[in-house]
Amino acid sequence: MSDKMIDVRDLRVSFGAKEVVKGVSLAVQRGESFGVVGESGSGKSTVLRALAGLNHHWSGEIDFDGVPVGAKRPRAFFRKVQMVFQDPFGSLHPRQTIDRILSEFLAVHGMDDMDGRLNRALEAVALPQSVRFRFPHQLSGGQRQRVAIARALIAEPKVLLLDEPTSALDVSVQAEVLNLLAHLRESRGLTYVMVSHNLSVVAHLCSRLGVMQHGELVEQLSVEDLRARRATHPHTRELVELSRSLETPV
């Protein structure tokens, strides 16, 4: 087994005639947390969706755990790789109870011990058992995002793909969810790829990051280098400057 969990080489995605991801290559080590930052339209979410198998029209090579994957993913793939979306309001079925939402994956994959798995998943995200019989609208935004994370965890995946997992949340709730994600990664040895426009959130959760601009990955660096102002690409410097100037109160 190689120690690369994810290996992407020359990934290209086009919508119609417009190429939105222009040859992105990156590798994420097993157990590593890799962040992707960039402005809207830079192609960062498109990269993540291609990784997740949500976009079938890409070219290049993507390996997960040393195994190349194609456009359409086999069922076993989703036991290894799961995704958490930005908006907990939009990503949970409004007319299904949490119980139903969480058990769907288990049913599809014919997994046993449904009850135990459900309870363990809820426990992992620090939600009480009582939420199983609630509907999404009866939960707060933070609780909903925990449900979304629990749904991803129920597959017992190796990789979590996180698309702006906290940007729809209040800062106090964001702190809770970020702590939760950090603990889960440590205790389960998960590999993360997180997309965010918030540099300080990425720096908090990730050890390495890539900066995207106009569909290209213009720089990859460690968070240490980022903090020590060793970024070399002008766009990275711009983002750092902006983040610094806005995060400190006057």
Add this chain to the structure above:
Amino acid sequence: MLVDIENLRIAFESNGKRFEAVRGVSFKLEARQKLGIVGESGSGKSITARALMRLLPPQAQVTADRMRFDGIDIQSQSEREMRKLRGGRAGFILQDPKYSLNPVKTIGNQIAEAWRTHNKGGKKEAREAALDLLEQVMIRDPKRVLDAYPHEISGGMGQRAMIAMMLAPNPTLLIADEPTSALDASVEAEILRLIDELVDTRNMGLLLISHDLPLVSHFCDKVSVMYMGQVMEELAAGELAQAKHPYTQGLLNCLPSLDHPRTDLPVLTRDPSWLEEKAQ
């Protein structure tokens, strides 16, 4: 005094249960002053601003000892008077331009419509005014945007168009309710800088509603921190670092920081005593 609110209370009743969403909020805003109202979702910051423009649904029970805008008693105005006020002397910028622009009308026509509602003039004049306003909000290619539909422009551009529309009648107060939370961090700063500049050059007052405490402190003179329908603390924007209330401190503390890494972010512990009613 531009805005003077004293002991504002807003309650909703549903299924026979009464819920007080705003409980005795008071604040004052002088002309040319910038006030930020900050709080989490559900703290009552948005409905406070909406109450000032009387934009709440009829089932909302609004009471206040005093609610004045530019010397006008908001509570006793007729609906007709209020309509003149809204978008006239007070502009209101909402969160997401995708939902607040009319999708089947060009940007130019929408701005021209706003202009004609509050100014006298023909179609041609209105169009020229719209072009001028788009230039004022620093749109690079105003002629193109004038004839573009909302889906043809970016979010940041849409928010600029919204601001242009609000500037048309020369308001004395600008209310901005999370004007940048649908936008990118880089565009966010641009839009806030633009609002800041316009407020300064046009001598307007600004009421900026946001959940981002450090951000607001850059663009306001003073900040009012709300929690569960009450103002926890009001302080000068420059004194944010010396905030006394544990809620304000907690909000500042739980932000991840680029320069000061921490393994765990401190989580806000909510003290039940914050909920106790302050104003009697």
